[in-house]
Amino acid sequence: MLFAFVNYMIYNPLHSQELNQTNTLKGVIYDDNGILPFANIYIEGTSLGSSSDENGVFSIENIPVGNYKVVASFTGYTPIKKKVSIVAGKNKINLVMSQGSSLDEVVITGTLKAVSRSESPVPVEIYSPTFFKKNPTPNLFESLQNVNGVRPQLNCSICNTGDIHINGLEGPYTLVMIDGMPIVSGLSTVYGLSGIPNSLIDRIEVVKGPASSLYGSEAVGGLINVITKNPNDAPEVSTDVFATSWGETNIDFGFKTKLGNATALFGANYFYYDQAIDNNNDGFTDLTLQDRISIFNKWNFNRKSGKNFTLAGRFYYEDRWGGENEWNSDFRGSDQIYGESIYTARYEILGNYELPVEEPLTLSFSYTDHDQDSYYGTVSYQAKQRIGFTQLTWDKKIKSHDLLFGAAYRYQYYDDNTPATTSNGQNDPEETNTPGIFLQDEITLAPKHKLLLGARLDYHNRHGTIFTPRLAYKWSINDKNIFRFNAGTGFRVVNLFTEDHAALTGSREVIIEEDLNPEESYNVNLNYIKKIFFDNGTFIGLDASAWYTYFTNAIIPDYETNAEEIRYGNLDGHAVSTGVSLNTDINFSNGLKFTIGMSGLNVSNTENGVTTRQILTESFTGTWGVTYKIQSLNLTIDYTGNVYGPMRLVTQGPDDPRKDKSPWWSIQNIQFSHKTKNNIEIYGGIKNLLDWTPSRGNPFLIAGADDPFGPDFDTTYIYASNQGIRGFLGVRYFL
Known part of the structure; x- marks a missing residue:
């Protein structure tokens, strides 16, 4: 019985150090814009974990010496894993998370119901404010220029009217909605896209392909919600x-x-x-x-x-x-x-x-x-x-x-x-x-x-x-x-x-x-x-x-x-x-x-x-x-x-x-x-x-x-726009 106890303690290092664990892992977690508060951080395969405070700082205590994987997760961000070697005393690590790549974000456009993106039978692309801040623009029309398959098309070289093409189809085939309501339509498609404040946008959902079975006319080539x-x-x-x-x-x-x-x-x-x-x-x-x-x-x-x-x-x-x-x-x-x-x-x-x-x-x-x-x-x-x-x-x-x-x-x-x-x-x-x-x-x-x-x-x-x-x-x-x-x-x-x-x-x-x-x-x-x-x-x-x-x-x-x-x-x-x-x-x-x-x-x-x-x-x-x-x-x-x-x-x-x-x-x-x-x-x-x-x-x-x-x-x-280089x-x- 003594042999069994010693063998158990040798091959279960986490348990063997439960009474004498003093090693600490400290760090800061960031995203593309700076510190990321209230993210979840834990040691994979253990019950040890913590969350970052309002300054992005986290601390995990009582970790046995050894090699581990640190996992960080946060809603709307891609979970990350990083290897870390814990030595006696204090250990430091910095983590960086990125927004907009997770398949578990909530979408509503594809089926008119809030579901996680990975569960939706209809493919929906999501673009967050972080995406649009990479190239700031004064209106929604211009901000879509870096979305693959979506092209803002100018139709007049003087009044600069335009529409949005999806997969090469003309603007009238694209339905633009605000909060699921088809209100950017008809006459407003010409100038209505330029007045939506970017600061109030939570996200933009894009569905490519016909969606008339849910949204009626105009959703022939795709829709932007x-x-x-x-x-x-x-x-x-x-x-x-x-x-x-x-x-x-x-x-x-x-x-x-x-x-x-x-x-x-x-x-x-x-x-x-x-x-x-x-x-x-x-x-x-x-x-x-x-x-x-x-x-x-x-x-x-x-x-x-x-x-x-x-x-x-x-x-x-x-x-x-x-x-x-x-x-x-x-x-x-x-x-x-x-x-x-x-x-x-x-x-x-x-x-x-x-x-x-x-x-x-x-x-x-x-x-x-x-x-x-x-x-x-x-x-x-x-x-x-x-x-x-x-x-x-x-x-x-x-x-x-x-x-x-x-x-x-x-x-x-x-x-x-x-x-x-x-x-x-x-x-x-x-x-x-x-x-x-x-x-x-x-x-x-x-x-x-x-x-x-x-x-x-x-x-x-x-x-x-x-x-x-x-x-x-x-x-x-x-x-x-x-x-x-x-x-x-x-x-x-x-x-x-x-x-x-x-x-x-x-x-x-x-x-x-x-x-x-x-x-x-x-x-x-x-x-x-x-x-x-x-x-x-x-x-x-x-x-x-x-x-x-x-x-x-x-x-x-x-x-x-x-x-x-x-x-x-x-x-x-x-x-x-x-x-x-x-x-x-x-x-x-x-x-x-x-x-x-x-x-x-x-x-x-x-x-x-x-x-x-x-x-x-x-x-x-x-x-x-x-x-x-x-x-x-x-x-x-x-x-x-x-x-x-x-x-x-x-x-x-x-x-x-x-x-x-x-x-x-x-x-x-x-x-x-x-x-x-x-x-x-x-x-x-x-x-x-x-x-x-x-x-x-x-x-x-x-x-x-x-x-x-x-x-x-x-x-x-x-x-294309006649507007050339500018700072x-x-x-x-x-x-």
Whole structure:
């Protein structure tokens, strides 16, 4: 018996030292922005552990001498492991965690229910504020430029209107939502993306591929869901101010307060730019001048029932203009000096209310009012749009079935001073009503296998009944390998008055060749995710996808039949979008992090047996981000960029001296940021290091610039910003 006791003590060193353990492991844990408080740290295979305090400091006592693995974890961060040798006395170690690579973050966009990302049958990409801070921008539109497969596309070289392309598909195929509400739609897609305060964004979720079975029209090519901060979790105070060498100034400010049983989050964004810069010497501004303010307020009511109730509102006003350098507001609407002047006033209300009943019933609602007062030279465009949306969902789990039932109703009012809303010589505003119902069943076939079946039925008062089914399958091979297959359909009801701003800027005439039918799409998507962990704390995440989408009744603007026209009609044939993409995250324990994305795209239209590549669609796109933190200086270096392959451009025929294809081009940025102990972060750097603009290699960009009121004036030759190299400097503070 004595021999057995001695043998047990020799081969169980943890137990043998329980009565005399004095060795301590101390350290500090960091993330990309500085110290990381309240993270969990423990010794693998033991019950020994601790958590970091508000200064990121942790201490684990009574560790026997030996070799171990230290594990650190924190919600929303990639868990890391690091080898450590414990010697007698005090031991020190520093740990670095990275945000945005964990597959266990909560997502809601894929299935309309909050689930961990690894459990969702629908692949959802998540981008946190940390990702966007690597290349600070004054609006959401510009901030998406470093998301793989997502490209902000400028459509006018004077007023700088734009939309967002996903996997090479035009902007109208992308649905942009705020907190799950489809309120950035129709008229607001042109300018509405520029007024969302970045400081109030909790995360952005991206789904690539049709999502009409849950979200209806416009979610044909994909969707972007902007999730705003929960007031309960937001900082007490946050500010972010930066300026550029071009004279741009951006101010973000937010704070929260508690009033009774409610927590309120207030935020404001102000952007100002008033320098008429003309580096390409064509007589026109390279960048629109802007004076913009956006005010946001979100309430979270803490109800006794525990049910959720949030209510939010936003007001947005912008005064922007671009045109000949000598223009000012005195020339607004005149034929003396050409300018494009747009006043935009907009307000939004949205909410989410869980009904006080036993069943999980949730009512979501939103209302937007958008008013645009604009002049494009002498052309007046006065437009109003109102969109009301409400949706009731019932979420019920029955054994292996996770059911979601929903009913939605969308009302849209649109009126302007163009023939689009004129009938028999009288003003005839457009009103559409689209009720819909949908059903989704997520079936757990086995512990590692899930099948999702969904369908939606909409009724449009112009086009009748529209049915959109979908199917998704997820196979969790193990906790490090996940395979997904998705198939579905989408539909889109066209809104011509905003989908091509060239109808207003320049001299092209809009020709509608026929009564337009809704577009339909059929899509299959394969997705594979792999996680690789190394003993030294290095992590590699791989996210690969391949897709095929087939369109019928495609509505594609025709710029080429006649240089003076834009012709619209349903394609007499079909359109196809195919491609592959790969996202890679590599995190090293020494603070070095790589984020790399690549996509190969092929978007084409086939009509009368002839297949052509779609205009303004690149064949290859790549994005990257490299982050390194010098711990001793508390200095973080971010190098970000993108690269695009050639794309077909809009020209005025064979005699046009401008290139009919863009070259390979790249926008690259570098940033240095330093965070102090009192939560002040100072950052600065250079944007567009290569000084790339589309004027390089072209004799001019704007056709007919010498006579902007003449018949040859055309501003549609644009694929990238005219804004060249510039420096920036900013400061952030949060409490």
